[in-house]
Amino acid sequence: DVKVTQSSRYLVKRTGEKVFLECVQDMDHENMFWYRQDPGLGLRLIYFSYDVKMKEKGDIPEGYSVSREKKERFSLILESASTNQTSMYLCASTVAGTGLYGEQYFGPGTRLTVT
Protein backbone atom coordinates (compact mmCIF):
# COMPACT_ATOMS: atom_id res chain seq x y z
CA ASP A 1 0.00 0.00 0.00
CA VAL A 2 1.08 3.52 -0.75
CA LYS A 3 1.90 5.44 2.34
CA VAL A 4 1.94 9.21 2.60
CA THR A 5 2.88 10.41 6.04
CA GLN A 6 2.87 13.86 7.54
CA SER A 7 5.07 14.85 10.44
CA SER A 8 2.37 16.08 12.79
CA ARG A 9 -1.37 15.55 13.13
CA TYR A 10 -1.88 18.66 15.26
CA LEU A 11 0.28 21.73 15.55
CA VAL A 12 -0.17 24.98 17.45
CA LYS A 13 2.08 27.92 16.58
CA ARG A 14 2.24 31.59 17.39
CA THR A 15 1.81 34.44 14.92
CA GLY A 16 5.12 35.27 13.28
CA GLU A 17 6.72 31.87 13.84
CA LYS A 18 8.33 29.96 10.99
CA VAL A 19 6.52 26.68 10.54
CA PHE A 20 7.68 23.53 8.75
CA LEU A 21 5.25 20.85 7.65
CA GLU A 22 6.87 17.67 6.42
CA CYS A 23 5.50 15.06 4.06
CA VAL A 24 7.05 11.76 3.07
CA GLN A 25 5.83 9.20 0.55
CA ASP A 26 7.24 5.72 0.19
CA MET A 27 6.30 4.76 -3.38
CA ASP A 28 8.84 6.71 -5.44
CA HIS A 29 6.13 9.07 -6.72
CA GLU A 30 7.29 11.86 -8.98
CA ASN A 31 4.63 14.43 -8.18
CA MET A 32 3.82 15.80 -4.77
CA PHE A 33 1.29 18.40 -3.68
CA TRP A 34 0.36 20.57 -0.74
CA TYR A 35 -3.26 21.61 -0.20
CA ARG A 36 -5.09 23.44 2.48
CA GLN A 37 -8.63 22.47 3.37
CA ASP A 38 -11.07 24.87 4.98
CA PRO A 39 -14.73 24.29 5.84
CA GLY A 40 -16.94 25.11 2.88
CA LEU A 41 -14.00 25.86 0.56
CA GLY A 42 -12.79 22.41 -0.37
CA LEU A 43 -9.18 21.63 -1.20
CA ARG A 44 -7.07 24.46 -2.55
CA LEU A 45 -3.67 23.83 -4.08
CA ILE A 46 -0.78 25.74 -2.51
CA TYR A 47 2.28 24.33 -4.28
CA PHE A 48 3.27 21.23 -6.15
CA SER A 49 6.47 19.59 -7.31
CA TYR A 50 7.03 17.29 -10.27
CA ASP A 51 10.65 16.43 -9.51
CA VAL A 52 13.42 16.92 -6.99
CA LYS A 53 14.26 20.59 -6.56
CA MET A 54 11.39 21.56 -8.89
CA LYS A 55 8.39 23.46 -7.60
CA GLU A 56 5.42 25.26 -9.04
CA LYS A 57 2.89 27.62 -7.51
CA GLY A 58 -0.64 26.42 -7.12
CA ASP A 59 -3.71 28.56 -6.67
CA ILE A 60 -2.90 30.11 -3.28
CA PRO A 61 0.91 30.25 -2.83
CA GLU A 62 1.07 33.57 -0.97
CA GLY A 63 2.62 33.24 2.46
CA TYR A 64 4.04 29.78 1.73
CA SER A 65 7.16 28.25 0.27
CA VAL A 66 8.21 24.65 -0.36
CA SER A 67 11.29 22.53 -0.52
CA ARG A 68 11.94 19.25 -2.28
CA GLU A 69 15.52 18.13 -1.71
CA LYS A 70 14.75 14.42 -1.95
CA LYS A 71 12.19 12.64 -4.10
CA GLU A 72 10.29 11.18 -1.17
CA ARG A 73 10.05 14.36 0.90
CA PHE A 74 8.13 17.56 0.25
CA SER A 75 8.13 20.30 2.86
CA LEU A 76 5.74 23.20 3.23
CA ILE A 77 7.09 26.30 4.94
CA LEU A 78 5.14 29.14 6.46
CA GLU A 79 7.72 31.90 6.60
CA SER A 80 5.81 33.96 9.18
CA ALA A 81 2.66 32.25 10.36
CA SER A 82 -0.52 34.29 10.52
CA THR A 83 -3.92 33.49 12.00
CA ASN A 84 -5.49 33.19 8.53
CA GLN A 85 -3.20 30.24 7.91
CA THR A 86 -5.03 28.22 10.53
CA SER A 87 -6.24 25.29 8.50
CA MET A 88 -5.99 21.60 7.71
CA TYR A 89 -2.97 20.94 5.49
CA LEU A 90 -2.96 17.90 3.25
CA CYS A 91 -0.06 16.44 1.34
CA ALA A 92 -0.57 14.18 -1.67
CA SER A 93 1.46 12.34 -4.28
CA THR A 94 0.62 10.78 -7.63
CA VAL A 95 1.40 7.44 -9.15
CA ALA A 96 4.35 7.63 -11.52
CA GLY A 97 3.36 8.03 -15.14
CA THR A 98 -0.07 9.53 -14.58
CA GLY A 99 1.04 13.11 -14.73
CA LEU A 100 -0.12 15.86 -12.45
CA TYR A 101 -3.79 15.03 -12.92
CA GLY A 102 -3.65 11.43 -11.87
CA GLU A 103 -5.05 9.69 -8.83
CA GLN A 104 -3.60 11.36 -5.77
CA TYR A 105 -2.75 9.56 -2.55
CA PHE A 106 -3.25 11.75 0.48
CA GLY A 107 -1.64 11.88 3.86
CA PRO A 108 -3.75 12.09 7.04
CA GLY A 109 -3.43 15.86 7.29
CA THR A 110 -1.93 18.32 9.75
CA ARG A 111 -4.32 20.56 11.60
CA LEU A 112 -2.43 23.79 12.18
CA THR A 113 -3.68 26.43 14.58
CA VAL A 114 -1.96 29.82 14.61
CA THR A 115 -2.68 31.90 17.69
Add this chain to the structure above:
Amino acid sequence: GESVGLHLPTLSVQEGDNSIINCAYSNSASDYFIWYKQESGKGPQFIIDIRSNMDKRQGQRVTVLLNKTVKHLSLQIAATQPGDSAVYFCAESLTGANSKLTFGKGITLSVRP
Protein backbone atom coordinates in the same frame (compact mmCIF):
# COMPACT_ATOMS: atom_id res chain seq x y z
CA GLY B 1 -10.59 16.57 8.79
CA GLU B 2 -13.21 16.57 11.49
CA SER B 3 -14.55 20.02 10.70
CA VAL B 4 -14.60 19.66 6.91
CA GLY B 5 -18.24 18.68 6.75
CA LEU B 6 -19.64 21.42 8.95
CA HIS B 7 -20.47 23.87 6.17
CA LEU B 8 -21.29 21.40 3.44
CA PRO B 9 -24.62 20.20 2.10
CA THR B 10 -25.65 16.93 3.69
CA LEU B 11 -27.28 13.89 2.18
CA SER B 12 -28.98 11.65 4.75
CA VAL B 13 -29.84 8.09 3.75
CA GLN B 14 -31.14 5.01 5.51
CA GLU B 15 -28.74 2.13 5.93
CA GLY B 16 -29.31 -0.34 3.13
CA ASP B 17 -30.70 2.22 0.69
CA ASN B 18 -28.85 3.39 -2.39
CA SER B 19 -27.15 6.79 -2.27
CA ILE B 20 -26.70 9.20 -5.14
CA ILE B 21 -24.21 12.00 -4.69
CA ASN B 22 -24.16 14.67 -7.37
CA CYS B 23 -21.49 17.03 -8.58
CA ALA B 24 -21.59 19.83 -11.14
CA TYR B 25 -18.17 20.43 -12.63
CA SER B 26 -17.01 23.71 -14.02
CA ASN B 27 -14.84 23.18 -17.08
CA SER B 28 -16.49 21.78 -20.20
CA ALA B 29 -13.05 20.79 -21.47
CA SER B 30 -12.30 18.54 -18.48
CA ASP B 31 -11.82 14.97 -19.54
CA TYR B 32 -10.88 13.14 -16.37
CA PHE B 33 -12.89 12.90 -13.16
CA ILE B 34 -12.32 11.33 -9.77
CA TRP B 35 -14.46 10.75 -6.71
CA TYR B 36 -12.80 10.89 -3.30
CA LYS B 37 -14.09 9.92 0.13
CA GLN B 38 -12.87 11.63 3.28
CA GLU B 39 -13.69 10.13 6.64
CA SER B 40 -13.48 12.19 9.77
CA GLY B 41 -9.88 12.79 10.80
CA LYS B 42 -8.39 11.28 7.66
CA GLY B 43 -7.11 12.43 4.29
CA PRO B 44 -9.20 11.94 1.13
CA GLN B 45 -9.18 8.44 -0.32
CA PHE B 46 -9.65 7.55 -4.00
CA ILE B 47 -12.93 5.78 -4.80
CA ILE B 48 -13.30 5.65 -8.56
CA ASP B 49 -12.40 7.59 -11.68
CA ILE B 50 -13.83 8.02 -15.16
CA ARG B 51 -12.60 9.49 -18.42
CA SER B 52 -14.75 11.57 -20.71
CA ASN B 53 -14.94 8.87 -23.37
CA MET B 54 -17.15 6.90 -20.98
CA ASP B 55 -20.61 7.61 -19.56
CA LYS B 56 -20.53 5.06 -16.80
CA ARG B 57 -18.04 3.09 -14.79
CA GLN B 58 -18.66 0.56 -12.06
CA GLY B 59 -16.59 -0.44 -9.10
CA GLN B 60 -17.35 -2.48 -6.04
CA ARG B 61 -20.72 -1.18 -4.81
CA VAL B 62 -20.10 2.16 -6.53
CA THR B 63 -21.00 3.51 -9.96
CA VAL B 64 -19.94 6.82 -11.46
CA LEU B 65 -22.07 8.43 -14.16
CA LEU B 66 -20.88 11.24 -16.38
CA ASN B 67 -23.16 13.56 -18.34
CA LYS B 68 -20.95 15.85 -20.37
CA THR B 69 -23.86 17.69 -21.92
CA VAL B 70 -24.81 19.27 -18.61
CA LYS B 71 -21.38 18.93 -16.93
CA HIS B 72 -22.70 16.62 -14.27
CA LEU B 73 -21.08 13.78 -12.40
CA SER B 74 -22.76 11.45 -9.95
CA LEU B 75 -21.63 8.74 -7.57
CA GLN B 76 -24.04 5.97 -6.76
CA ILE B 77 -23.43 3.80 -3.71
CA ALA B 78 -25.41 0.60 -3.50
CA ALA B 79 -26.70 -0.73 -0.17
CA THR B 80 -25.25 2.15 1.83
CA GLN B 81 -23.51 1.15 5.04
CA PRO B 82 -22.60 3.13 8.17
CA GLY B 83 -18.97 3.01 7.05
CA ASP B 84 -19.93 5.05 3.99
CA SER B 85 -20.59 8.09 6.18
CA ALA B 86 -18.04 10.65 5.05
CA VAL B 87 -17.48 13.74 2.95
CA TYR B 88 -17.38 13.00 -0.77
CA PHE B 89 -15.50 15.17 -3.28
CA CYS B 90 -15.52 15.15 -7.02
CA ALA B 91 -12.44 16.37 -8.86
CA GLU B 92 -11.94 17.27 -12.50
CA SER B 93 -8.94 17.71 -14.73
CA LEU B 94 -7.65 17.93 -18.25
CA THR B 95 -5.30 15.09 -19.09
CA GLY B 96 -2.56 17.36 -20.31
CA ALA B 97 0.94 17.26 -18.93
CA ASN B 98 0.58 20.33 -16.76
CA SER B 99 -3.05 19.99 -15.79
CA LYS B 100 -4.00 19.58 -12.19
CA LEU B 101 -7.02 18.32 -10.34
CA THR B 102 -9.65 20.86 -9.32
CA PHE B 103 -11.70 19.70 -6.37
CA GLY B 104 -15.33 20.41 -5.64
CA LYS B 105 -16.36 21.58 -2.20
CA GLY B 106 -17.81 18.24 -1.17
CA ILE B 107 -21.00 16.74 0.18
CA THR B 108 -21.49 15.07 3.54
CA LEU B 109 -23.14 11.66 3.43
CA SER B 110 -24.82 10.67 6.68
CA VAL B 111 -26.11 7.11 7.02
CA ARG B 112 -28.97 6.53 9.44
CA PRO B 113 -28.96 3.15 11.20
